[in-house]
Amino acid sequence: MTHVLAHPLAGQVLALASPGAMGTGEKVAFWVLGIIALGCAIAMVAARNAMHSALFLVVTMFCLGIFYIIQAGPFIGMAQIIVYTGAIMMLFLFVLMLVGRDVSDSLIETLRGQRTAGILVGLGLAGLLGGGIARALGSIDAKGLEQANATHGGNVPGLAALMFTRYVFAFEVTSALLITAAVGAMILAHVQRNGEKKTQKEQSRERFAEGNHPAPKAGPGVFAHSNSVATPAILPDGTRSARSISPLVEPRELTAEDTRPKDTLTGGGNQ
Amino acid sequence: MSIAPYVPIAGLLVLGALFALFSCTIAPLVGPKRFNKAKLEAYECGIEPAPVPAGRFPIRFYLTAMLFIVFDIEIIFLYPWAVSFDMLGTFGFVEMLLFIVTVFIAYAYVWRRGGLDWD
Amino acid sequence: MNTSGLAGLAAGGQPAGFGHDVWWIVLIKVVAAFVLLLLLTLFAVVFERKVIGAFQVRPGPNRKARGFGWLQSLADGLKLAFKEEIIPTLADKPVYFIAPVISGAVAFLSFAVIPLGPEVSIFGHHTMLQVSDVPVAVLVILAASSMAVYGTVLAGWASGTSWPLLGGMRAAAQMISYEVAMGLSMVAVFMTAHSMSTSEIVAAQAHGASLELGVFTTHIPSWYFIPLLPSFVIYFISALGEGNRTPFDLPEGESELTGGYLTEYSSFKFAMFYLAEYIAMVTISALCVTLFFGGWRAPWPISLWSGANSGWVPIIWFLAKTIIFMGVLVWIRATLPRVRYDQLMKLGWKVLMPVNLVWILILAGLRVAARNNDQTKYLVLAGIVVTVLLLVLVWPEKQKDDRTQLKREIDTGVGGYPVPPLDLVVPPNPRLKRLEAERAEEPVGAGSKGSAGSGAAAGGPSETAASGGSEE
Numbered sequence: 001m002t003h004v005l006a007h008p009l010a011g012q013v014l015a016l017a018s019p020g021a022m023g024t025g026e027k028v029a030f031w032v033l034g035i036i037a038l039g040c041a042i043a044m045v046a047a048r049n050a051m052h053s054a055l056f057l058v059v060t061m062f063c064l065g066i067f068y069i070i071q072a073g074p075f076i077g078m079a080q081i082i083v084y085t086g087a088i089m090m091l092f093l094f095v096l097m098l099v100g101r102d103v104s105d106s107l108i109e110t111l112r113g114q115r116t117a118g119i120l121v122g123l124g125l126a127g128l129l130g131g132g133i134a135r136a137l138g139s140i141d142a143k144g145l146e147q148a149n150a151t152h153g154g155n156v157p158g159l160a161a162l163m164f165t166r167y168v169f170a171f172e173v174t175s176a177l178l179i180t181a182a183v184g185a186m187i188l189a190h191v192q193r194n195g196e197k198k199t200q201k202e203q204s205r206e207r208f209a210e211g212n213h214p215a216p217k218a219g220p221g222v223f224a225h226s227n228s229v230a231t232p233a234i235l236p237d238g239t240r241s242a243r244s245i246s247p248l249v250e251p252r253e254l255t256a257e258d259t260r261p262k263d264t265l266t267g268g269g270n271q
Numbered sequence: 272m273s274i275a276p277y278v279p280i281a282g283l284l285v286l287g288a289l290f291a292l293f294s295c296t297i298a299p300l301v302g303p304k305r306f307n308k309a310k311l312e313a314y315e316c317g318i319e320p321a322p323v324p325a326g327r328f329p330i331r332f333y334l335t336a337m338l339f340i341v342f343d344i345e346i347i348f349l350y351p352w353a354v355s356f357d358m359l360g361t362f363g364f365v366e367m368l369l370f371i372v373t374v375f376i377a378y379a380y381v382w383r384r385g386g387l388d389w390d
Numbered sequence: 391m392n393t394s395g396l397a398g399l400a401a402g403g404q405p406a407g408f409g410h411d412v413w414w415i416v417l418i419k420v421v422a423a424f425v426l427l428l429l430l431t432l433f434a435v436v437f438e439r440k441v442i443g444a445f446q447v448r449p450g451p452n453r454k455a456r457g458f459g460w461l462q463s464l465a466d467g468l469k470l471a472f473k474e475e476i477i478p479t480l481a482d483k484p485v486y487f488i489a490p491v492i493s494g495a496v497a498f499l500s501f502a503v504i505p506l507g508p509e510v511s512i513f514g515h516h517t518m519l520q521v522s523d524v525p526v527a528v529l530v531i532l533a534a535s536s537m538a539v540y541g542t543v544l545a546g547w548a549s550g551t552s553w554p555l556l557g558g559m560r561a562a563a564q565m566i567s568y569e570v571a572m573g574l575s576m577v578a579v580f581m582t583a584h585s586m587s588t589s590e591i592v593a594a595q596a597h598g599a600s601l602e603l604g605v606f607t608t609h610i611p612s613w614y615f616i617p618l619l620p621s622f623v624i625y626f627i628s629a630l631g632e633g634n635r636t637p638f639d640l641p642e643g644e645s646e647l648t649g650g651y652l653t654e655y656s657s658f659k660f661a662m663f664y665l666a667e668y669i670a671m672v673t674i675s676a677l678c679v680t681l682f683f684g685g686w687r688a689p690w691p692i693s694l695w696s697g698a699n700s701g702w703v704p705i706i707w708f709l710a711k712t713i714i715f716m717g718v719l720v721w722i723r724a725t726l727p728r729v730r731y732d733q734l735m736k737l738g739w740k741v742l743m744p745v746n747l748v749w750i751l752i753l754a755g756l757r758v759a760a761r762n763n764d765q766t767k768y769l770v771l772a773g774i775v776v777t778v779l780l781l782v783l784v785w786p787e788k789q790k791d792d793r794t795q796l797k798r799e800i801d802t803g804v805g806g807y808p809v810p811p812l813d814l815v816v817p818p819n820p821r822l823k824r825l826e827a828e829r830a831e832e833p834v835g836a837g838s839k840g841s842a843g844s845g846a847a848a849g850g851p852s853e854t855a856a857s858g859g860s861e862e
Contacts, residue, residue: 025274051485051547058540065533070274078529079347086536087343090566091336093543097559098333154404154525156586157358160351164363171348172366175373178341182377185337189330190386197390276409279522280502280530282420287498290424291491291662298658299475311479313551314653332563335735339566342743346573349750350529353580356754361766364758368777371747375781378744387739389732 026070037063054092061085072145075156213263334386345374405523405587407509415517420502423521427501430712431668435463437713438671438720445724467661475657480550489548490655490662493541497669499534503527504676505589507686507704519686519705520589527588528576531677532569535632539565541666542641542651549654557650560731561634561641567735568631568638571742575625577750578618579681581757592685596699615682620749622682624742629674631738634667636723638734675715676708683711748781 037060044056061084068077136142145155152158163171198206207214233244352359352367381387411419436451436459443450451459477486507519524530539562546558580586583594595612615622631638642650652663679685686704687693689711697703729737755774759767 023273025278029274049482051482055485055488055544062537069277074277074524074526075351075529078526078533081533082529082536083340083343083347086533086539086569087336087340087566090536090539090543090562091333091340093547094332094336094559094562097547097555098330156351156525157355160355160359163348164352164355164359164366168366172369172373174344174348175370178344178374179377182338182341182381185334186381186384186386189334189337190384191330193385193388273404273409275411276404276522276524279411279416279420280499280524282416283423283502283521284495284499286420286424288491288495290498291494294471294658295487295491295494295662298471298473302472302657303474305474310476313478313480313549314553314649332559335563335567338739339570342570343573346570346577349574349577350580350586353577353750354584354586356581356757357584357761361758361762361770364754364770367754368751368773371751372777372780375744375747382740387735389735 029066029070033063033066037067050096051093054089054096057092058085058089061089072149073155075159208264210264331389338381338386341374341377345371404525405527405585405589407518407589408520408523411517412515415512415515418512419517419521423501424498427498427669427672430672431665432463432467433460434668434671434716435466436460437716438723441717441720442724445721467665470661471658473657475659476654478550478654481654482548482550485544485548487659489541489545490659490666492544493538493666494662496534496537496541497666497673499537500531500673501669501676503530503588504673504680505592505685506708507702508700510702518589519702523587523589526586528580528586528591528681531673532573535565535572536569538666538670539569541663545655545663546651549651551654553647553649554651554653557641557647557653560647561651564638564640564731564734564738565632565634567738568628568742571624571628571738571746572632574743574746574750575621575628576681577746578621578753579614581750581753582614582618588680588685592680592687595684596687612687613682613684618682618753620745622678624746624749625681626678628738628742629678630719630722631734633670633674635671635674635719637726637729639728640731640734671716671719672712675712675719678715679708679711683715748778751777 040056040059040063044053044060047053047056062081065077065080065085068074068080070077149155149158152161206212231245232240232242235241348370349367352363356363439462440450440459451462453459453462456462456465477483502521503523505518505520505523509516510519511517542565543558543562546554546556546561549555549558579591583591585591585594595614597612630636634641640650642652647653652660655663686699686708688695688698688704688707692698692707698707752774755770755777759770759774762770
């Protein structure tokens with residue numbers, strides 16, 4: 001694309017991005033964020049409270065996203081922040097809340113040999129990463145993402161050009177992965193309703209249907225016939241307690257008609 | 272790549288964070304402190320708070336978060352596709368159609384099973 | 391359509407005109423954006439109260455000493471800073487502190503990529519009237535909104551009590567659900583503008599284009615809310631949900647959750663959440679203007695004046711449009727009641743999202759059809775029709791559950807009243823052991839003691855609560 005190179009800035013930007021030359025800004029950002037990311041990663045393992053642990057991981061992932069941006073991959077950096085810190089860590093938080101607020105790590109080994117296996121796998125991963133980095137630093141002549149971005153007129157179009165042509169199969173397979181995730185979540189977490197839920201409309205219709213009592217019913221354990229201040233409380237032995245009503249209020253004995261629940265057929269109380 | 276255009280964005284974030292940190296630290300220092308044990312209790316409209324807050328949560332929240340991840344990833348794929356839509360041609364359209372329809376199958380399944388219903 | 395949208399791209403896709411400012415211009419722009427956002431927030435609070443007052447036929451804040459009410463929000467903010475801060479004993483202190491900081495800090499972030507105007511000259515230096523722009527500018531806003539969820543959910547969790555926790559969880563589920571709809575609604579904009587950078591989206595709305603829609607050609611107006619009307623409607627609804635605005639302000643749900651996630655917050659930490667909420671109001675209006683209403687570009691009759699779209703003038707159009715949108719948000723708040731939580735989730739997942747996906751496919755199909763020669767055009771059109779029909783066919787119907795008939799028979803007791811069964815055995819409450827031991831010491835049913843019932847009623851609050859617990 002000629003217009004890319006025609007831009008007065010292009011040369012300068014490309015020079016900055018050529019392998020080996022790293023701007024001061026990038027260096028400062030790398031060292032500051034690198035320390036934060038590493039510190040939070042260690043704190044994540046060390047924290048006893050599961051929620052604090054998750055929050056440290058959020059910071060680490062956020063820093064990783066910024067690293068990607070610094071390394072000329074703004075789209076993947078933003079995707080890291082939106083998907084990993086925004087969505088996946090939110091799922092972590094939800095899960096931690098599902099199991100209760102005050103969960104903390106227990107140091108009891110529930111699976112036998114788990115710790116040994118963990119250490120072995122950790123060492124293996126460290127070896128893999130170390131090998132990868134050593135190879136990248138040594139024998140590979142790095143071109144830098146900048147050149148790749150420039151050929152397609154930007155990071156996002158470049159990504160699209162590769163993802164939707166050369167790696168189209170991997171892209172389509174991702175949809176299968178997403179299906180698996182959704183279906184798996186459904187199977188693990190969905191609780192089928194016991195019967196259909198009544199809508200608000202249906203409930204309201206039922207309430208005012210003929211012969212029903214629309215007024216709220218007394219709560220469980222309430223045996224008084226009236227909630228009037230003039231109705232005395234009944235003591236366990238059946239007598240009325242004089243202390244339960246104000247001396248200023250004239251005690252009133254309710255008739256059976258007064259206490260009858262008023263339904264929609266027989267109408268209100270003033271008969 | 273030059274990170275120059277990202278510096279002002281980070282700058283605004285840092286400025287906002289400093290403002291929030293500063294005011295949240297200073298405010299308790301300048302405000303009055305009148306100790307009262309009742310104030311420190313949880314606010315539950317005067318009713319004595321239950322000792323443990325609702326510890327466990329409906330698992331439906333987990334399901335929502337999982338579906339959110341699925342569709343968030345779909346959106347992330349849609350963005351570069353949308354930006355270079357005109358360069359990708361009919362082939363790009365067809366492959367995205369396939370992708371969306373495949374994810375839609377999962378969506379329809381979740382809907383049918385009632386995974387999107389809330390009480 | 392051609393790829394002319396890409397012509398404006400500089401090296402590496404970086405939007406032209408950004409990333410080479412002198413350091414002090416960067417500083418001025420960052421501080422100016424920060425101050426502008428604070429002023430807009432202070433304005434928004436009073437504006438909302440005054441407009442709502444007008445809707446409800448009352449004056450709203452109008453104290454003469456506070457600039458006829460216009461300084462009311464500033465006075466409130468300052469007052470909050472000097473209020474006592476109460477941290478409940480059950481709170482998780484570090485997280486309780488960090489939650490409002492996250493909310494406050496992230497709220498400012500989105501405004502960094504909102505274009506306020508074209509290129510201007512500050513002390514002889516030419517610079518864009520926008521803090522910065524990057525090829526993934528809109529993603530910065532999405533990232534900020536996904537980070538903002540943390541402020542809410544952590545505030546709810548760290549308070550250590552039930553209401554904030556419930557409020558925080560609800561808020562998080564709501565915000566992530568509406569984030570999906572919001573993210574999808576922007577896809578059509580990217581498709582039309584060929585860019586995710588905000589300044590280029592505004593630039594792309596400068597001129598109307600002629601679009602061949604299938605078999606006929608039509609001229610589409612430049613502002614995207616007309617050609618992309620479904621996207622605009624979905625964006626606006628989901629932005630209301632994402633910003634916790636009425637009718638989707640369930641996280642605060644006063645009537646059911648006392649105050650939602652910020653129940654236990656006081657003093658300036660409370661103010662920080664308040665600030666974040668009103669900044670969100672400004673941001674969603676500003677983003678709406680940027681994506682769908684031409685950004686800082688002057689509206690039609692004014693745009694005939696040649697100076698309308700250059701220099702410092704466009705900032706007026708931008709602010710005017712943003713404030714009109716804030717007015718619409720207030721109008722909605724004054725008009726609509728709050729929806730139920732199940733209605734909210736239903737709207738987000740079952741309406742906004744599928745409609746959005748189908749709209750994107752239809753739009754993409756039309757574009758492909760318009761681009762290709764006649765034979766392919768009809769093929770693609772037929773393909774779209776078939777796809778839409780297929781979608782309608784497999785559209786999940788309301789599932790009829792056979793178990794509906796076998797509804798659990800609930801024993802409603804005598805005459806429909808929910809009376810506990812007579813043989814109900816209540817398991818002993820461990821917390822009451824001490825209380826029961828105390829009771830056992832004094833003989834029960836002594837005549838001189840009067841009545842147990844009235845005694846309990848007259849007793850202290852703790853005894854009432856305890857006996858209530860044991861009898862249920």
